[in-house]
Amino acid sequence: MTDRWNWRTASRCREDDAEGLFVTGAAQRETRGFCRTCPVRTECLAHALDHRVEFGVWGGMTERQRRALLRARPDVESWHDLLTDARRDYYASDPQDLDALAERARARAVAEGLAHSV
Ligand code: SF4
Numbered sequence: 001m002t003d004r005w006n007w008r009t010a011s012r013c014r015e016d017d018a019e020g021l022f023v024t025g026a027a028q029r030e031t032r033g034f035c036r037t038c039p040v041r042t043e044c045l046a047h048a049l050d051h052r053v054e055f056g057v058w059g060g061m062t063e064r065q066r067r068a069l070l071r072a073r074p075d076v077e078s079w080h081d082l083l084t085d086a087r088r089d090y091y092a093s094d095p096q097d098l099d100a101l102a103e104r105a106r107a108r109a110v111a112e113g114l115a116h117s118v
Contacts, residue, residue, distance in 0.1 A: 010039050011044065028063065042087055043059075044059040046079040049079035
């Protein structure tokens with residue numbers, strides 16, 4: 001028995017038109033917004049990274065962004081565990097904890113810097 005639920009059943013692209021997710025090149029940047037309101041964005045991105053999915057937009061990241069992330073973090077053994085833990089820590093953190101806020105801001109800046117560099 002696994003503790004991983006079938007996240008695909010809750011995906012936005014299961015119901016809505018998701019053709020745009022499989023465009024190529026620069027068009028992928030424009031279509032990333034489709035994923036922003038998807039409730040399983042984290043699970044989707046973790047799946048694509050853990051399984052080295054090469055094509056399409058997954059979890060709001062383009063092919064190039066995912067490749068850059070995999071190159072930047074070759075030490076990650078499970079993106080599912082890493083992203084799930086990060087999300088749990090984010091929601092569990094105290095909004096009055098300034099150190100935690102600063103750390104989250106730093107992590108966000110790194111992620112956005114990565115996103116803009118690819
Ligand atoms: S995040 Fe993944 S599951 Fe959700 S809409 Fe985007 S591609 Fe589909």
